[in-house]
Amino acid sequence: MSATATAFAAPVPPSTALSKLRILDLTRVRAGPTCCRIFADFGADVIKIEAPDGVDPNETMSGARDGYDMLNLHRNKRSLTLNLKRKEGLELFLKLVETADVVVENYRPDVKSRLGIDYEALKARNPRIILASISGFGQDGPYVGRAGFDQIAQGMGGLMWLTGLPGQGPVRAGVATADSTAGLYAATGILVALRERDTSGEGQWVQTSLLQAQIALCDFQAARYLVDGVVPEQAGNDHPYSTPMGVVETADGFINLAVGGDGQWRDLCRAIQRSDLVDHPDYATQPERLAHRAEVWALLTPIFASDTSANWLQRLEEVGVPAGPIYRMDEVFEDEQVRHLGIARTVPHPRLGEVTLVGQPIGLSRTPAAVVSPLSDKGADGADILAEIGLDAARIADLKAGGVL
Structure with missing residues (x-):
């Protein structure tokens, strides 16, 4: 940590709410990271697993590592690099599955099976494991092979014909509604599965998609059509039925x-x-x-x-x-109530100095969420994580030299 960072106030202690959970985070972009961030902020041991440099052709999709989006989505996590396409990398991952509670992924649905990390494979190593899968359109069905992005789901889920001025044509929301909502629903499903596991002793497969999440987010507008047969139109800034x-x-x-x-x-x-x-x-x-x-x-x-x-x-x-x-947005964070709520959370970063991120919008009286560390450098925690499952320094060095880590 830099001299600048060490000059800051004492760090906030991590939350203890979910400290007994270990989450293996295979996600990228937004929906999956949004899900995992909730667990990380509430104290779970979230291990962000990434491919070594040069293995993933889309590794830049999420933006710069020190950029605002990556910092905000991936704080409080440990970082491990693993090449899951290599036999040794897959075996290390499955060894970690034996120690974990949850695996979260947002690959295209067929990728899990090709890599050998689908639910049945994970369950064979750990019957208590919970796999959470977030996809564009679902894990099966006629669109299973399609790539899914937030704006596509906004369009297919009905939101873009509800947004905008009458006659304007479809308008996307200014934030990633489908991505963020899918992440929240996935986290909800995981928490339900964890609570049920307390009774059954077994894990299960949690699934959601951007399309489902976007439709659910439309809520009363979707119900308006399903119940009354009314197709809602763009109303601009007017409420659908309350005036003024x-x-x-x-x-x-x-x-x-x-x-x-x-x-x-x-x-x-x-x-x-x-x-x-x-x-x-x-x-x-x-x-x-x-x-x-x-x-x-x-x-x-x-x-x-x-x-x-x-x-x-x-x-x-x-x-x-x-x-x-x-x-x-600048006025949002100057508002006295926003300041009082404390949703802007500051954390020291070794290169950027003091960084302020968006905290969790949930308050707990005894074990609140905390932002305690920025996104780790890629693979920075790998040696510690692998030592926890029995690898010594020489073996770790060999795996790194062989392109597995």
Whole structure:
């Protein structure tokens, strides 16, 4: 660690919540790393297993190792290089499986079988092992051979025709919704499997996909079609059925206004000093406001344009109408509530100095998550990890010289 790093405050102690778990992380890009990061932040021994340099033709897909994305996704993990295409590398991996609780992978579905690390192979070495597989479209079916990426899943899962202004054409979300959600669902499945293993003593195969996760994330919009047969359309910044709920321009910017019920409509009328609108037959009830949505916004637009965002937010808060600012990312982390929540977590890095990352959005009263270390250099922890399964320094050196590590 550099002199700069050692000058920082004492490191945060790791979480002990999942300290008895060992996770073998074969993942890359985003969905799988998102899953494994949860376990790492809550204290599990997560071993990030990567191919040695030059073995994986797509090794640069995840970006620079010291880049913001890799640092944020892979903190708190130990790093080991293994060439799983070599017999010795595969055997070392299976030896690690004997000591592990969970293996997480997001290869294309057929890769596991070709490498010899499918669920049946892992189960033969450790009946308690849980394999979590994240794919683009599922582990079987007509699309099983397709490559899956977040934006493809956003399109196929319905999100892109829900996002954007009416008539605009499909619009992707500004973040990787399918990837991140698939990672979260995989972590949920793993936790369920771990709890069930306490009863049965057996592991199992947990599966999710970007496509499933994206559809599930659409939630009420998907249910709207399945239950009522309604195909939701793009609504821009308007809520599908509550009005006025959306973005409104002020004298110096924009705010979100969220009037969800008739009582809040009355409170809004008080805030804008328009008591005549309270019982107006076209606006007094939610169904009527929805039917006259364009008129409602036409009434409100010039009113909100007459004062600043800060003044409107204060007035709306005073009467209990939900509203909020619309921040750029720099403003997000300057907000006093965001600072109070402490979701930005700082960790020392040996080359970059102090690095601030996005913490877990989950609070536990006794064993909270912690960001304690940055992403290790590739393979930096290999000697320690392999020593834990009985390899001595000479054997490790031979394997490294032979291209296995």
